[in-house]
Amino acid sequence: MNIQRLTDELSIRRQLADGTEQQLQAVKEIIQAVRTEGDAALYRFSKKWDKAELTALKVTQEEIQQAAERFDPQLLADLTEAADNIRSYHEGQQQQGYRQDRADGSYVAQRVTAIESAGLYVPGGTAAYPSSVLMNVIPAQVAGVGRIVVVSPPDSEGNLSDGVLVAAHILGIEELYKTGGAQAIAALAYGTESIQPVDKITGPGNIFVALAKREVNGDVAIDMIAGPSEIAIIADDSAYADEVAADLLSQAEHDPLASAVLLTESRELAEQVAAQVESQLKNLPREAIAAASIRDHGAIYVANNRTDLIKAANQLAPEHLEIMTEDAEAMAQEIDHAGAIFIGRYSSEPVGDYFAGTNHVLPTNSTARFSSALSVYDFVKRTSIVHYSEQAWRENQEKIARLARLEGLEAHARAVESRAWKKGSQS
Amino acid sequence: MNIQRLTDELSIRRQLADGTEQQLQAVKEIIQAVRTEGDAALYRFSKKWDKAELTALKVTQEEIQQAAERFDPQLLADLTEAADNIRSYHEGQQQQGYRQDRADGSYVAQRVTAIESAGLYVPGGTAAYPSSVLMNVIPAQVAGVGRIVVVSPPDSEGNLSDGVLVAAHILGIEELYKTGGAQAIAALAYGTESIQPVDKITGPGNIFVALAKREVNGDVAIDMIAGPSEIAIIADDSAYADEVAADLLSQAEHDPLASAVLLTESRELAEQVAAQVESQLKNLPREAIAAASIRDHGAIYVANNRTDLIKAANQLAPEHLEIMTEDAEAMAQEIDHAGAIFIGRYSSEPVGDYFAGTNHVLPTNSTARFSSALSVYDFVKRTSIVHYSEQAWRENQEKIARLARLEGLEAHARAVESRAWKKGSQS
Known part of the structure; x- marks a missing residue:
């Protein structure tokens, strides 16, 4: 892993993938097909892209129930506990309206209400993420969204993964459809015979999903378009190099475009971490992905002083920031821009991905300067009221x-x- | 004004202007020119579009002071009182963070901080809107945004209107620049020699401004892209036809594309309002604009019953909804979707445009289903914190x-x- 001296020229602001003109054109055609043909287009695209011959789009409660019954009970308990933690954290985000009465009998007020319906995209195929179901659905449930729809592409047998089905089971999801890609976004935005349209679409996806979300934005609301995952770690000599390296690799394994950066004053730690990354990489199942990410988007910066470390972290405005220093809690106070901050040795970033309760949908590409984690606030709207x-x-x-x-x-x-x-x- | 029976086929969802391919291309070229040439491009475009030979981009505190001194003291007092009301309403939106401690010594928390810098676009030329300055700047100030920048196109003499200068005076704006159009948005997003870039851009503008905001979105944050103004009024026989008509016309005069709709159970009121609109139109200074709006986007719907009225209002999800009925307050409780609701005879919509304290930047095009007024929430970001x-x-x-x-x-x-x-x- 490349070790550099931290200078003022640190510029690691990243570019969001825009997609090619060809991809955008394909997405526009898919959206148009769904608007014109409805369900028929969804079946056709599923055959084409998922290699699945579907007989129905909607997942039955029986399918969900059966998945829950054959699922590892320990994992079911783990997911349920994670869901409880996530719900508990997000309940802190419930917003109240307010009313200001004046002596002349007039008042102004703000009323907060949930949006009526939300659609959540869950990626499928090899990477099925039950945690994404929890992280997107729970804020909507806490907000009080009446109708929550989950869509996810089926495998070639026409099934969703047990993990996704079980997450739906835990959350009591009633509407779950086997459809993915740009066509699923079009169905959520404009509706088909089987799928009523929703007011807001959230959830991660590949470039086609991202482009489709941008296309329908305005007709429905969307959440942020997330870029590849990022971690920055500030560490000092009190940190263990193997743990720092393991945490860097936990982001790197996501995506060849993921970014993992260490900021430290300690040249010794820098060298130890670089060595640990090399050695830990070797026996990772996703070694190729992680190695590409470390090579192309990984860096270790050695700073002259604490002030420069903080400045660099704020300049990066990373999605995830871990602080493993003796004064971690004090240092966190000086961070102005980060999606989420993980304080201290035991707050490894995957703790937040799965379990602590905070949301793992976070702003990337330095947008933490002005954006925030997915939250209950994303599923409410506010109406102003004037009475004179x-x-x-x-x-x-x-x-x-x-x-x-x-x-x-x-x-x-x-x-x-x-x-x-x-x-x-x-x- | 056209009177129709309200049926289930009511479909008045409106389309946002997308701009032509040519306009988009022009905007892209302007943005590129500003990124490449900086201030020089701003001067050049000002000469081209504003017909102004500027010698400096930044408005001096002396210019602001002089405008305040020559301004009508009564209007200065009115604007100041409006600013106080707006500030007071928006102070209700100040958000606190929270922290949840667990028995095992871990905690999760949410920290709320202001974004560092915000840029506000104020249209210039014939339509200079001091109220836009108040409505955009005050939420940012209440949020605690450190650096607030206002941009507005100069007249051909190279000056901004006194109204805009005085609003800046009242709010203590230190950075005010004479630049407009897509070039001003580019300057705010990417910076020039004179203008440091900002994190978020808000404020209304013409199609070039709207297209430029969409182009820079992601590199910086933007507020909503607002469409033409809209009003819907629910009224019964207790309402005065001349007042209903006057309120419809107050929206219609904004823009030939503005929409003004009356929903009523009373055929008699419908006919009186239609007649009043015709007669009041005649001596309006902006008669041509208002007449086009009423002709193309105005309508009176007569409903069979109260339920249908409410349903139609929710279907419209209008930017502004006035309720002038005997049970106005109860009816307001049944409205799920509206940018702002004005309750009762004395709550004419301009009360909210200028004075009551609520924000006049509101969701249009039925987006009140999932969007909200501009607010303090738009100028803060939230950081998640995990300590295990x-x-x-x-x-x-x-x-x-x-x-x-x-x-x-x-x-x-x-x-x-x-x-x-x-x-x-x-x-």
Whole structure:
């Protein structure tokens, strides 16, 4: 692993994959086909891409029940406990409305309500992630979303993985469909005979899914378009090199484009970690992926001082930031930009991926400067409420009319004044 | 104004203007020019589009001060009072973080911090809107954004309108630049010699501004892309037709594409309002705009019953909804989807545009189903925090490793297990 001196020129801001013109064109055609042909297009694309001859799109409660029965009971318990932790953390995000009453009888208020329906995309195939089901569905459930739909591509037998089915079982999902790719996003956005459209689509996916989400954005809401995973670790001599290396590799194994960066003042730790990464890489099942990620997007930076470390971390604004230093808790206070911060030796990043309760859908590509983890806030909307009393109107109407005329909007001024055009009143 | 019976086929969902391929190409070229040439491009485009020969981009505090001194003191007082009301309403949106401690010494937390910098676009030319300055800047200030930048195109004399300068004066804006159009958005996103880049761009603009915001989205955050303004009014026989008509026209005068819709059970009111709209239109300064809006996007629907009225309003999910009925407050409770609700006779919509305190940047095009008014929440980000104690790790590490292996992510499992690979511990 490459060791460099940290300089002011640190520039590791990453670019989000845009997709090729050809991919975008393909996605547009798929969306159009689903809008025109409905279910028929979903069956056709499933045959083409998933190699599956489906007889129905909707997963039956029986399929879900059977998966739960044959599932390892220990893993079922683990997933259930994880779901409980995630629910408990997200309950801290429940938002209340408020109302401000004024002495003149007027009030302004904000009402918070859940969106009516949400659709969650779950990748399928070799990488089936039950944890993604938990991380996307639970915030929507805590928000109070009435209708939650999960879509995921089937294997060539026409089945979803037991892990995904069991996660759906734990969460009580009633609508789960076997469809993936851009066609699944189109179905969620515009509906088909089998799938009613939803108001918001969340969840990770490949480039076709990402492009499709961008295409339908505006007609429905979408969550962020996540880029490849990232970890930055700040560590000092109190950290164990093998643990730092293991944590770097846990991100690197995700994707050849994933990024793993160590920031340290210790040249000795830097060298030990570099050696540990090389040796631990060797017997990883996903060695090729992790090795490519480390080679192309991995780096160890040795800084002159603590200030530079903090500055670099804030400049990176990484998706995940681990702090393994003697003053980890104090240092965390100085981090302005990170999707999630993991404090101390025992807070290895996978703790947050699966179990601690925080959301693992996090801003990448330095967007932690202005974006946040997926949350309950993503599944609510707020309505402003204005009530003016007769008194409030009488005392303020001239001011409002003047402000409207200042902007050249005469009809605005007259609308407010119209209440004075006649005798009589109505409360 | 066209009167129709309300049927189930009510479909008034509107399309957002996408811009032509030519406009998009022009915007891309402008953005590229600003990225390459910096300030020089801003001067050049200002000469081309604003017909202004600028000598400096930044507005001096002296210019702002002079505008405040020559401004009508009554209007200055009105704007100041409006700003106070807006600030007071938005203070209700201040978000606190939270922390959940567990008995095993671990905790999970959410920290809320302001984004570092925000840029606000204010349209210029004939339509200078000081209220837009208030509505965009105040939520950012309440959030605690450190650096707030306002950009607006100059007139051909190279000046901004006094209204905009005075709004900046009231809010204590230090960075105000004379630049508009797509080039201003590019400058905010990528920076020039004079303008440091920002993390988030908000504010309304023409099609070039909207396209530019979409182009830079991801590199920086943007607020929603707002479509033409909309009002729906639910009214019964207790409402005055002239007031209903005046309120419809106050939206119609914004834009030929603006939409004004009345929903009522009363055929009599429908006919009176239609007549009033015709007669009030005649002496409006913006008669041509309002007439086109009413003709092309205005409608009066007569419903069979109250249930259908509510259903239609929710289907529309309008930007602004006024309720002028005897049971206005109760009816408001049944509205699930609207950007803002104005309850009762004295709550004419311009009350909210200028003065009541709620934000006038609201979701259009039925996106109130899943979007909300511009708010303090748009100027903060949330960082998740995970701290696992040695005990928490010991009690949960096997579960976490099992969940990682269920997803085929061996390096994740090993990262968590690595803490057990050696003797000794560190807290």
